[in-house]
Amino acid sequence: MKIFSQQQLPDIDAATIQEQNIKSIDLMERAAQYVSLYLSSLSYSRYVIFAGPGNNGGDALAVARLLAAKEGNNITAYLFNIGKGLSSNCEANRNRLAECPNVSFTEITEKFEPPQLSEDAVIVDGLFGTGLNKPLNGGFGALVQFFNASPAHIVSIDMPSGLMCENNAQNVRNHIVRANTTITLGAPKIAQLMADNHEFVGKLIVADIGLSDGKSKGLDSNYEFTDKEDIKNIIRERDSFGHKGSFGHSLLIASTYGMAGAAILATRACLRSGVGKVTVRTPHRNNNILQIAIPEAVLNLDSHEKHFSSPINTDDYNALAIGPGLGTSHDTAVAFIEQVRRTRIPLVIDADGLNILADHKGWIQQIPSDTILTPHFREMQRIGSHCTDSYSALTEAQEMAVKHSFFIILKGHFTAICTPEGKTFFNSTGNSGMATAGSGDVLTGIICALLAQKYTQTEACRLGVYIHGLAGDIAANKLGETSLIASDIIEAIPEAFLQLSAKDAEKAPSPDFLILK
Ligand SMILES: NC(=O)C1=CN([C@@H]2O[C@H](COP(=O)(O)OP(=O)(O)OC[C@H]3O[C@@H](n4cnc5c(N)ncnc54)[C@H](O)[C@@H]3O)[C@@H](O)[C@H]2O)[C@@H](O)CC1
Ligand SMILES: Nc1ncnc2c1ncn2[C@@H]1O[C@H](COP(=O)(O)OP(=O)(O)O)[C@@H](O)[C@H]1O
Ligand SMILES: [K+]
Numbered sequence: 001m002k003i004f005s006q007q008q009l010p011d012i013d014a015a016t017i018q019e020q021n022i023k024s025i026d027l028m029e030r031a032a033q034y035v036s037l038y039l040s041s042l043s044y045s046r047y048v049i050f051a052g053p054g055n056n057g058g059d060a061l062a063v064a065r066l067l068a069a070k071e072g073n074n075i076t077a078y079l080f081n082i083g084k085g086l087s088s089n090c091e092a093n094r095n096r097l098a099e100c101p102n103v104s105f106t107e108i109t110e111k112f113e114p115p116q117l118s119e120d121a122v123i124v125d126g127l128f129g130t131g132l133n134k135p136l137n138g139g140f141g142a143l144v145q146f147f148n149a150s151p152a153h154i155v156s157i158d159m160p161s162g163l164m165c166e167n168n169a170q171n172v173r174n175h176i177v178r179a180n181t182t183i184t185l186g187a188p189k190i191a192q193l194m195a196d197n198h199e200f201v202g203k204l205i206v207a208d209i210g211l212s213d214g215k216s217k218g219l220d221s222n223y224e225f226t227d228k229e230d231i232k233n234i235i236r237e238r239d240s241f242g243h244k245g246s247f248g249h250s251l252l253i254a255s256t257y258g259m260a261g262a263a264i265l266a267t268r269a270c271l272r273s274g275v276g277k278v279t280v281r282t283p284h285r286n287n288n289i290l291q292i293a294i295p296e297a298v299l300n301l302d303s304h305e306k307h308f309s310s311p312i313n314t315d316d317y318n319a320l321a322i323g324p325g326l327g328t329s330h331d332t333a334v335a336f337i338e339q340v341r342r343t344r345i346p347l348v349i350d351a352d353g354l355n356i357l358a359d360h361k362g363w364i365q366q367i368p369s370d371t372i373l374t375p376h377f378r379e380m381q382r383i384g385s386h387c388t389d390s391y392s393a394l395t396e397a398q399e400m401a402v403k404h405s406f407f408i409i410l411k412g413h414f415t416a417i418c419t420p421e422g423k424t425f426f427n428s429t430g431n432s433g434m435a436t437a438g439s440g441d442v443l444t445g446i447i448c449a450l451l452a453q454k455y456t457q458t459e460a461c462r463l464g465v466y467i468h469g470l471a472g473d474i475a476a477n478k479l480g481e482t483s484l485i486a487s488d489i490i491e492a493i494p495e496a497f498l499q500l501s502a503k504d505a506e507k508a509p510s511p512d513f514l515i516l517k
């Protein structure tokens with residue numbers, strides 16, 4: 001699913017209207033139908049609708065009319081017409097609503113007497129959507145504060161009013177609606193996917209109102225939201241005549257003595273992700289624990305007892321992941337950069353690999369092109385130079401990916417994959433149960449397995465992040481988010497692959513045919 005920018009949205013609106021030969025007010029009606037359907041599924045006794053002067057307000061007034069048809073007399077609507085007038089569709093919906101006898105409707109042109117709102121009421125926030133051009137202030141700022149202070153449940157249409165679609169660094173945070181739920185139209189907006197805006201967005205629901213993909217107007221976007229269909233197009237069937245060699249050989253360089261768990265988790269996840277063979281390079285003293293924990297893995301022991309101290313030739317491998325539990329001592333850092341510099345196979349750098357890069361900022365120049373880096377927000381702050389919030393971390397990851405030709409996986413609730421071509425793919429799977437030690441090691445193992453199977457870097461990142469999140473979701477469904485640990489994610493990887501690759505079983509057309517396999 002493409003994510004278009006605030007600037008592009010009016011063109012997408014226009015393309016939809018043209019392609020489907022409808023009027024813009026019909027599209028508004030469609031949006032309002034989705035929102036009213038959702039609202040009437042909530043069991044609240046009163047709905048108080050607040051409409052602004054633009055099309056977001058138009059949506060809200062249409063919602064008031066549609067809800068009244070279903071819910072009877074418990075609808076109150078306020079339209080704030082205090083500036084330069086109403087958009088034409090907002091005005092048309094005001095006129096339609098004025099004919100609805102069972103809605104208590106007030107158009108505010110000067111003074112507003114706020115109603116009493118109790119816990120059994122829903123505030124429907126249709127003040128501003130994607131047309132907001134600067135932070136709210138004055139009367140609208142005060143109105144937002146009134147919403148946020150009330151005990152009512154808040155549902156925002158398209159955007160929590162006051163939130164800008166992309167960058168909110170300069171916004172006035174107490175002038176942004178803190179919604180319980182946001183029903184966004186068509187596709188999520190970038191700001192809604194940022195961790196530090198969750199307090200405003202609440203639960204995010206996307207209403208597919210059938211918007212154009214922009215192709216007819218030559219509109220494209222560098223942002224995508226990866227869904228199941230995208231992944232089904234990436235994932236490949238296994239060659240039925242394939243052998244161990246055809247599914248690749250992954251090399252993992254991981255763990256100091258005392259951190260063997262990181263290597264174990266990454267290796268197990270790698271083995272569960274379809275690779276033919278996995279070798280782990282780890283310090284001598286990790287020998288016994290790794291042999292016992294993962295009999296399927298081959299060990300390549302570093303001569304040093306306790307840490308990674310010397311690089312190896314990677315010619316016999318198809319992909320390398322380096323960093324989980326690796327440590328950051330001087331000796332290890334030197335071995336790390338030598339290893340990375342001489343590596344010619346697809347490469348993933350995670351965890352302590354990133355911390356070493358943060359300690360030696362100049363070394364980033366020596367990382368080969370097409371390397372995958374997997375920082376979470378704090379690691380991005382360490383390897384970068386200027387990220388202060390989620391959006392600046394995203395833009396810094398994008399810049400770094402383009403400048404150095406890297407793939408940067410910025411991990412979080414909606415993990416973002418930034419590519420050297422300047423594209424960003426947001427992931428749609430995963431849950432907060434995955435915020436648990438070792439779950440990043442699992443992701444690294446999965447991606448290394450996919451690279452060894454010759455998925456391209458873009459495919460391996462998108463598929464790996466999606467599978468990792470899906471396995472986390474499957475595990476959380478069984479065990480709950482609270483108790484989830486990284487090993488549970490690994491246990492659920494098989495079910496995640498099954499869900500994605502389930503081919504429709506081919507049926508024999510008659511008993512005369514026998515399908516062998
Ligand atoms: N994307 C789409 O295709 C669709 C969009 N629709 C709705 O249309 C909305 C966008 O409508 P608009 O472009 O009219 O924009 P909005 O309704 O978000 O706001 C525009 C109005 O707010 C005023 N305004 C902007 N910033 C302000 C500020 N800081 N303080 C005070 N006033 C301010 C503008 O002067 C204008 O009157 C969407 O969010 C959505 O709710 C739907 O009707 C249907 C389909
Ligand atoms: N709240 C969340 N929602 C979805 N995914 C999450 C959440 N928190 C963490 N994750 C995922 O779990 C993984 C955690 O990785 P990381 O922080 O590197 O863990 P560790 O270093 O402990 O192995 C990432 O892939 C991240 O996207
Ligand atoms: K809104």
